[in-house]
Amino acid sequence: MSFKAQKEASSAVQGGAAAALLLFYSAECGLKAALIERLGLRSTSQLPPEFRSHDLQRLAKELRLAPQLCGRMRPCASLKEDKGPVPFGDLHQAWRYGHALKKDHEEQALAVLHELLIWCQRELRA
Template identity: 55%
Template sequence: MAIDVGRNQLRARSAAHLAASDSLEEEPSAALLLFYGAECGLKAEIIHQRGLRTTADLPDYLRKHDLQRLARELNLPPQLCAQMRPCATRRREAQVSFSELHEAWRYGRPLDEKHEIQAVVVLRALLDWCG
């Protein structure tokens, strides 16, 4: 069952996730909060632009954790969208798609340090765009 919220709730959680992330030292947990903050911010903007009331009014394909899809839906700059790349795992045996990063951070999948740093930079850029 999905929990539906409105634009103001999403904006408040986006700001709260960003603030909480900034207070953490552990990189994966901080990155996880940035991911969820960006997701909240992007969904809030879609709800606003479309004149919707809550996330219940979003089509199914926008109710997921796919930040790339949300960014494309909002027509974010192509150079920003292009930076949402998969991250290699630490041993480079696999890649984690940008939309699945929240799972890697939540469950403790070690990622390549450089790729992970770049993903965090992109998440912060998304949050700045949501402003």
């Protein structure tokens, strides 16, 4: 499974943006795999268009994950004051392009991603 391979790759990378990016994509793949399984589909191309984005919160709500977990998928504040907050679903772009985030916000986002992966592992029995 793609989510498992990316999760393992994120563990192999020693922190930083690369590990965070892989963690995000791993969670995204896991949530999409769970939705595909629940809907009896074969691939992401069969998902309705609203679930083909990077919106982890929408995927989590559709999968009926705990409201407390969904509620913790908050925007992350930027380190630079002239930059606005980064929505949770856009964190992959921030990490990919080197957008610096406030450390405590980033750590909270990473904790949520780890929780999503734990849920995916249980749901997909992987």
